[in-house]
Amino acid sequence: MVSIQWGKRIKAYRKLKGYTQIQFARKLGVSVSVIGEVERGTRIPNSNLLNRITDVLDITIEELYPPE
Numbered sequence: 001m002v003s004i005q006w007g008k009r010i011k012a013y014r015k016l017k018g019y020t021q022i023q024f025a026r027k028l029g030v031s032v033s034v035i036g037e038v039e040r041g042t043r044i045p046n047s048n049l050l051n052r053i054t055d056v057l058d059i060t061i062e063e064l065y066p067p068e
Helices: 002-016 021-028 032-040 047-057
Strands: none
Touching: 002 032, 002 047, 021 032, 021 047
């Protein structure tokens, strides 16, 4: 359940910053299917990918934490 919340927040920030999944995947150096899996919550991003996501989106890791 937590991975779904992470995915939704990543998707929301991606859209807020104006990236399509394709653009976002290219910036991160991963496939579009990885982004889709993360956003759907079927894949939990490792710390390296999370760091790259926050760098590309220009946000902190704390901003990605799902609300309690």
